[in-house]
Amino acid sequence: MKNYHLAKEGNAWNLKPEGGSRPVVHAATKAEAIGQMRAYMHGHEGSVKIHKENGQIQEERTYPKSADPRRIKG
Structure with a gap:
């Protein structure tokens, strides 16, 4: 992944x-970037780490959701 x-x-x-x-998405605001990211990731599989302005990781999202390893029992 x-x-x-x-x-x-x-x-x-x-x-x-x-x-x-090279960025695959480039936007002026974080909200705009997240919207473009969702559209881009619709056709791709992967894990996205969304950072805060200070560089710390705010959250992580997996696309598609069915590929999220935390949903697998084990």
Whole structure:
């Protein structure tokens, strides 16, 4: 499963694959970036770590939800 990070860089919010340098989503606000992220992830599988402005991880989302490893009993 691919990992992505949604974080603020300068005055914009970018969604990048882990280890990647080019954003797959670029937006002026966090809310706009999350909306674009949802649309992008609709056709992709992966885990997205959403960061706060200070860089700390706020939450993690798995796409599609059925791929979330925490839902598996074990």
